[in-house]
Amino acid sequence: MVKAKDDFINLGHGSGGKLSAELLGEVFLPAFKNTILNHLDDSAVFEHHDGKLAFTTDTYVIDPIFFKGGDIGRLAVCGTVNDLAMSGATPKYLSVAFLIESGFPIKDLERIVASMAEAAHEAGVKIVTGDTKVVEAGSADKIFINTAGVGFIDEGINISSSQAKVKDLVIVSGSIGDHGISIMSEREGLHFETDIASDCAPLGGLVKKMLAASKNIKVLRDPTRGGVATVLSEIAAKSNVGICLEEANIPIKDQVKGACELLGLDPLYVANEGKLLAIVPKSDAKAVLEAMRTTIEGRDAAIIGEVVETPKKKVFMRTPFGTARLIDLLVGEQLPRIC
Amino acid sequence: MVKAKDDFINLGHGSGGKLSAELLGEVFLPAFKNTILNHLDDSAVFEHHDGKLAFTTDTYVIDPIFFKGGDIGRLAVCGTVNDLAMSGATPKYLSVAFLIESGFPIKDLERIVASMAEAAHEAGVKIVTGDTKVVEAGSADKIFINTAGVGFIDEGINISSSQAKVKDLVIVSGSIGDHGISIMSEREGLHFETDIASDCAPLGGLVKKMLAASKNIKVLRDPTRGGVATVLSEIAAKSNVGICLEEANIPIKDQVKGACELLGLDPLYVANEGKLLAIVPKSDAKAVLEAMRTTIEGRDAAIIGEVVETPKKKVFMRTPFGTARLIDLLVGEQLPRIC
Numbered sequence: 001m002v003k004a005k006d007d008f009i010n011l012g013h014g015s016g017g018k019l020s021a022e023l024l025g026e027v028f029l030p031a032f033k034n035t036i037l038n039h040l041d042d043s044a045v046f047e048h049h050d051g052k053l054a055f056t057t058d059t060y061v062i063d064p065i066f067f068k069g070g071d072i073g074r075l076a077v078c079g080t081v082n083d084l085a086m087s088g089a090t091p092k093y094l095s096v097a098f099l100i101e102s103g104f105p106i107k108d109l110e111r112i113v114a115s116m117a118e119a120a121h122e123a124g125v126k127i128v129t130g131d132t133k134v135v136e137a138g139s140a141d142k143i144f145i146n147t148a149g150v151g152f153i154d155e156g157i158n159i160s161s162s163q164a165k166v167k168d169l170v171i172v173s174g175s176i177g178d179h180g181i182s183i184m185s186e187r188e189g190l191h192f193e194t195d196i197a198s199d200c201a202p203l204g205g206l207v208k209k210m211l212a213a214s215k216n217i218k219v220l221r222d223p224t225r226g227g228v229a230t231v232l233s234e235i236a237a238k239s240n241v242g243i244c245l246e247e248a249n250i251p252i253k254d255q256v257k258g259a260c261e262l263l264g265l266d267p268l269y270v271a272n273e274g275k276l277l278a279i280v281p282k283s284d285a286k287a288v289l290e291a292m293r294t295t296i297e298g299r300d301a302a303i304i305g306e307v308v309e310t311p312k313k314k315v316f317m318r319t320p321f322g323t324a325r326l327i328d329l330l331v332g333e334q335l336p337r338i339c
Numbered sequence: 340m341v342k343a344k345d346d347f348i349n350l351g352h353g354s355g356g357k358l359s360a361e362l363l364g365e366v367f368l369p370a371f372k373n374t375i376l377n378h379l380d381d382s383a384v385f386e387h388h389d390g391k392l393a394f395t396t397d398t399y400v401i402d403p404i405f406f407k408g409g410d411i412g413r414l415a416v417c418g419t420v421n422d423l424a425m426s427g428a429t430p431k432y433l434s435v436a437f438l439i440e441s442g443f444p445i446k447d448l449e450r451i452v453a454s455m456a457e458a459a460h461e462a463g464v465k466i467v468t469g470d471t472k473v474v475e476a477g478s479a480d481k482i483f484i485n486t487a488g489v490g491f492i493d494e495g496i497n498i499s500s501s502q503a504k505v506k507d508l509v510i511v512s513g514s515i516g517d518h519g520i521s522i523m524s525e526r527e528g529l530h531f532e533t534d535i536a537s538d539c540a541p542l543g544g545l546v547k548k549m550l551a552a553s554k555n556i557k558v559l560r561d562p563t564r565g566g567v568a569t570v571l572s573e574i575a576a577k578s579n580v581g582i583c584l585e586e587a588n589i590p591i592k593d594q595v596k597g598a599c600e601l602l603g604l605d606p607l608y609v610a611n612e613g614k615l616l617a618i619v620p621k622s623d624a625k626a627v628l629e630a631m632r633t634t635i636e637g638r639d640a641a642i643i644g645e646v647v648e649t650p651k652k653k654v655f656m657r658t659p660f661g662t663a664r665l666i667d668l669l670v671g672e673q674l675p676r677i678c
Contacts (some may be wrong), residue, residue: 007444007445007446008441008442008443008444008445009439009440009441009442009443009444009445009448009473010441010442010473011441011473011474011475012473013439013471013473014439014471014472014473014474015473020471023471024471027445027448027449027452028452028469028471031449031452031453031455031456032435032452032455032456032459032466032469034465034466034467036432036465036467037465037466037467037468037469043468044432044434044467044468046431046432046467048387048388048390048392048491049387049388049389049390050388051387051388053387053392053489055432055434055467055468055487055489056434056468057434057435057436057468057469057470057485057487058436058470059436059437059438059470059472059485060472061438061472061474061478092385093375093383093385093394095383095394095395095396095487096371096396097396097397097398097485097487098398099398099400099438099483099485100348100352100353101348102347102348102349102350103347103348103349104347104348105346105347105348106346106347106348106366107346109348109366110366110370113366113367113370113371114370116370116371117370117371120371126371126373126375126376127371127373127376128373128375128376128383128385128394129376129382129383129394129395129396130367130371130376130396131396131397131398132352132353132359132362132363132367133353133398133399133400133483134348134349134350134351134352134353134354134675135350135353135400135480135675135676136350136480136675136676138477138480139400139479139480140478140479140480140483141474141475141477141478141479144438144472144479144483146396146398146436146438146485146487148394148396148434148436148485148487150392150394150489152387336473336474336475337474337475
């Protein structure tokens with residue numbers, strides 16, 4: 001049973017943080033449990049005719065639907081492509097399901113659809129099946145898009161959040177927090193302006209180059225809802241290790257840093273939509289990093305931490321001043337409808 | 340460009356009827372076109388490692404979320420399982436994405452989730468990946484559920500809406516209109532009562548028995564939104580044939596017939612969630628029908644018509660009085676949020 005204080009769903013249950021994890025652990029997993037679901041990686045992986053497939057889904061509810069660097073359509077393609085890529089799969093096929101409020105302008109739908117087609121082309125995936133539902137005005141907010149995706153996994157690739165080992169290194173593919181801060185700056189009622197655009201991009205090509213550089217990559221995750229802090233906390237918990245970050249090494253744009261200070265946000269919890277975290281053996285880290293830096297998506301990649309023995313299942317960060325602070329799972333929702 | 344009168348999305352664009360087809364043909368297909376999508380069958384079919392896979396998606400927005408014979412969760416599992424089965428696939432894996440309004444009772448979510456687990460067990464599928472998004476109160480109506488599904492297709496099976504040939508027979512698996520009338524009778528503001536329950540059920544087992552009786556089944560479709568009329572019209576158009584129905588042979592429960600008369604509805608357009616239409620060569624029809632009648636889902640199966648040369652791309656129905664009437668595509672929405 002979910003705790004009495006949680007008799008009703010609140011925005012935190014969709015945050016990707018602590019309440020999401022509770023809902024998953026206490027409501028969904030006990031009902032649906034099976035050996036494939038129980039891995040809880042970004043994609044489910046199953047076998048077919050001597051090969052392996054990855055399968056994933058996400059619903060996109062971002063507000064506003066058009067923003068600097070993208071729109072809900074581009075996000076819906078990139079987000080699902082990236083979840084497939086994070087399982088080491090080559091993203092292949094997407095389904096698209098539109099849920100539209102009656103009265104939505106068809107020209108906006110056409111703009112979203114064109115953006116999805118462009119993103120699919122960029123990512124090398126085909127949109128092969130779909131659905132459209134329309135509900136009365138007031139029963140949904142403009143448009144929500146679900147995409148599910150299927151990818152093919154090459155032999156010998158084995159990536160999962162439970163595989164981080166002590167002394168492995170943590171790599172981030174570029175500057176963090178761009179997507180979340182871009183959305184915040186566009187959102188009604190928030191009167192600050194930045195030039196920051198969402199980093200929304202498909203990462204299948206980057207992952208392909210990384211896997212060509214090393215077959216020993218242990219973990220790949222895209223730090224979306226809940227940001228870098230939440231994803232690394234999940235990896236630490238599932239791998240039963242500690243993760244130590246070096247604050248000075250984490251790439252953050254000055255404008256993102258400034259906006260976070262203004263808004264009282266910790267950039268470690270801010271969503272990204274075109275970045276990944278990789279955990280790789282120390283011996284392969286240099287080769288992987290160099291391969292990443294040859295790509296547009298990974299040109300600012302950096303080693304930002306390492307896997308440690310203790311404290312188990314915790315993430316902590318060493319500051320430039322020599323102190324260390326514990327990075328906890330977010331309890332509620334930091335930025336609702338960020339993806 | 341969609342016609343000027345259609346500058347804004349309306350409920351008809353989600354009906355599965357004429358406006359849905361326009362939106363598909365004028366907005367989605369030109370942008371997303373590829374050889375797999377262009378088939379427009381209930382599932383996309385693609386190859387992997389010398390085998391074939393089926394992939395499909397649907398979002399469920401039914402109102403009310405609990406009804407006689409089922410709930411939104413059971414519907415979300417059965418609907419997607421059935422779309423896979425209609426491609427001749429054995430349904431295997433589902434994704435589930437919840438879109439929930441803040442304030443939704445967790446006990447209702449638990450009830451829905453338990454019902455999904457039960458339906459998945461009944462259908463022999465596993466729920467292997469998922470997503471939960473929560474939006475502010477007023478930005479969605481209670482709960483919407485998307486499921487996508489993957490199924491495996493055995494060698495030698497080749498089913499598609501474009502394969503109906505003159506002299507083939509049309510079989511329906513049981514009485515029509517139960518789901519739609521059940522939902523109507525539950526809906527607020529409609530003050531008539533029936534004992535009719537939704538027919539919501541997984542049809543993978545029925546299809547398996549049918550394919551064991553004949554590998555020559557040409558078309559399988561489940562007549563959901565838009566009902567039997569809409570689905571047969573689509574088959575007639577894609578196969579470039581006519582379809583002639585015999586009204587007297589179409590199984591309809593007396594209560595459904597009565598409710599349709601009361602409400603001015605044509606049962607041919609009313610949604611079903613546990614029925615299928617099959618088009619089979621005359622030579623195999625008896626064997627398929629007998630196999631169907633050994634199952635609970637197909638015990639009332641009947642031959643209801645045949646494929647004819649002309650009028651091409653049209654469905655018409657011979658009445659018991661010897662007259663014939665043309666069955667057209669529904670223009671608007673008959674029953675919004677029926678699935």
